[in-house]
Amino acid sequence: MPYRPKPRRPLAIRFNILQLSASIALGLWLGFMAIALTCWLASRLLFSEQLAPVTAAMKQLARAPESEQTQPRPDIAPQSQLFDQYEENLRKNEQQQRLDQARSSSRNLANPKCQFWLQQDQNAPSEKSRANVQQFCD
Numbered sequence: 001m002p003y004r005p006k007p008r009r010p011l012a013i014r015f016n017i018l019q020l021s022a023s024i025a026l027g028l029w030l031g032f033m034a035i036a037l038t039c040w041l042a043s044r045l046l047f048s049e050q051l052a053p054v055t056a057a058m059k060q061l062a063r064a065p066e067s068e069q070t071q072p073r074p075d076i077a078p079q080s081q082l083f084d085q086y087e088e089n090l091r092k093n094e095q096q097q098r099l100d101q102a103r104s105s106s107r108n109l110a111n112p113k114c115q116f117w118l119q120q121d122q123n124a125p126s127e128k129s130r131a132n133v134q135q136f137c138d
Helices: 017-047 052-070 076-104 112-123 127-136
Strands: none
Touching: 076 112, 076 127, 112 127
């Protein structure tokens, strides 16, 4: 008796378009919510330490108008403090420009003492190394 395979019956699949559309919409919505939740949690974990000073400053700024209304502040102290900070920043910028000029000057490439102190200032910046750069470099 020869082997004869049984003929396969066709598989009847019926689509309910409403159920299919609802399932796809639910899947997309849940996927979006999962991505949004993951991004939110990642941002909370990664940026919480970095944003702590910003949030503290924002809270301080939010409280500042209340404190100004309750007690008048003398304007002299903050202005002098800001001016001192401005002068300090100017001094640092001038010093940094002098160091950059000393590093880029072709005359200082042949000066071993200047090269030594430039390298010292680059590796371990200090007031002594900056003073020596100013002294030995033109």
